[in-house]
Amino acid sequence: MSDWIKKCPQAAQDYLEGRRLDEVECIVPDIAGVARGKAMPASKFAHQKHFYLPNSIFLQTITGEWTDNPSGAFTEPDMILEPDYSTATAAPWTADWTLQVIHDVKDQAGNLVPIAPRNVLKRVVDLYKAEGWTPIVAPEMEFFLVARNTDPNQPIIPPMGRTGRRAAAKQAYSMSAVDEYGKVIDDIYDFAEMQGFEIDGILQEGGAGQIEINLAHGDPIELADQIFFFKRMIREAALRHDCFATFMAKPIEGEPGSAMHIHQSVIDTNGNNIFSDEKGNETETFLHCIGGLQRHLPAVIGLLAPYVNSYRRYIPDFAAPINLEWGRDNRTTGLRVPISSPAARRIENRLAGMDCNPYLGLAATLACAYLGMKEKQLPRPEYLGDAYSGTDELPANLGDALDLLAGHDPIRDVLGEEFCIVYEAVKRNEYKEFLQVISPWEREHLLLNV
Incomplete structure (x- = not known):
């Protein structure tokens, strides 16, 4: 050897x-x-x-x-x-x-x-280390298995299951739905074992052929590396069984989108969660972290939702956040505090799409939390009830999101000015390319009616 x-x-x-x-x-x-x-x-x-x-x-x-x-x-x-x-x-x-x-x-x-995404994440983690903090994250990966699609003009459809029927929607948490494409799941497990990756759980999500894989909590750079590897591995497992795996935020019309929910906490040099005090109660630092997320997340939506398709996910009634509210065990809020022990107290950022670069998605989330803890920014009161009934707080498209990034100095200082300049240039180029494409909807409704 x-x-x-x-x-x-x-x-x-x-x-x-x-x-x-x-x-x-x-x-x-x-x-x-x-x-x-x-x-x-x-x-x-x-x-x-x-x-x-x-x-x-x-x-x-x-x-x-x-x-x-x-x-x-x-x-x-x-x-x-x-x-x-x-x-x-x-x-x-x-x-x-x-x-x-x-x-x-x-x-x-x-x-x-400084413009390499993995180095951007390292930069943010180093800022935590300078404060004596160690960030801990646990990502959730949602994606769709879909039928092979070789013609981009044709809509995406669910894959054929082992029963000979196409995967059905609205089957969240159904074990039978997961069994429909069990051979793909088996290969994902086998590949993950050979690659040394730990899967915390696999479940059926709400969309037709939509799967969620949870990863165990750990170091942000190691977890970003795993998601990077997982995306390629899952695509390869799907191809073995005559279907595609897609991480698009919204691949199928009328179905839910795919998120990369990010759970985050912070431990000190003694290994204690700084979101909980000695009695197990929430600390002010915990609230400052939420406050930072509420204040700064709008400026990084362009990283969490990096494509024009990403914004099709941010609509009510499809299990996607449209707000920056926070709540305990409330899945209608963009920022959720899950049920946990004091040692595992954490915040779940539900805004990131699965189409984001995992290094940048984690870096952006950690950057907002870091700024909140440094600024000691308190959040708005906890939202009780259905937050979908509130006001949309997110940019409506990629262009608006990039404008927010361009004008937000605190985030640019944490992520690095040179990176932000390059990222914005790349994304504005993509947005300009998209705006030159005429969609079927425009031809259908505008060609003879306006």
Whole structure:
């Protein structure tokens, strides 16, 4: 076994036990959370300490177009990629024996590149550490299994289940509904075990073919890495069974959207949850965290809802938040305090869509909470009752969300000004591309009527 493999997690070592590693994928999450990088023979990887990619990978839109570099000339200088062996994990769907390794992205002077999403999350976590705090998160991943769709002009439909019938909607928590596509679920479990990932639970959500996977709580960077890997793995498991897995926020008309709910708490240097006092009561810091989320979340909606489709999820009566209210065990509020013991007291941010980059979704949530705790901002009174009956508080589209990000200095200071400039440039380019597309709705209702 090569010396570098001994630096990898035990699950990766177990995966290769008695086998010869064929290939290593050197990968970096881009602005969208897509894996960029290069694959190479394991023998070559073993003899190189770092690799190179141009910084333009962070200037590419989801459609593959290039955004003008807001920092100057488009010269595409190389960045240095250094392997983070703690992230090494199997790619069990490949034909040969392959490991994936996420790489740290640095400039040629050895500094972390500030526009790399994983580095943005590291920056926010470091701000917590400077205060003697350790953020803890627990993400929930919602997604749809859908029938193969090779023609973008055709609507998405649910997949065919083992009964020969298409998956049905309004079957939340149904075990029979999960069994309909049990073979996909089995592969997800098997892949997760080979990759060393812990699944806290799998359940049927409210949409047709909609599944939720819960991950155990832990370190934000490690959990973001897992979601990054999970998205690819789930897609591969679905393809094995003649269907697609999609993480679009709203893939099917008339169905609920897919969220990435983020549970968050903070522990001190003694391992105590700072949201609870010695008697188990809520602390002022707990309320300050909620206050920060209420005050600053509007400025980061462009990160939590990063595409034009994302805003189709924010509508009443589809189990999606449309407000910044908070409440205890109240799923109609954007910020929910789940039932828990004092040691596990936490806040659930229900605003993020599953289409967001996990590094940026976690960074944005933690940034708002951090600012609240530093500013000691108290929240509005707890909302009692149905918060859907209140006023919408979220931006209505991506353009409005980017305007809020552009004008919010506290968030820009925490996430990094250079990152915010690049992110806004990429997203405004995508929004401009979308506005040039004429939809079927427009042709149907406007062509002959206006």
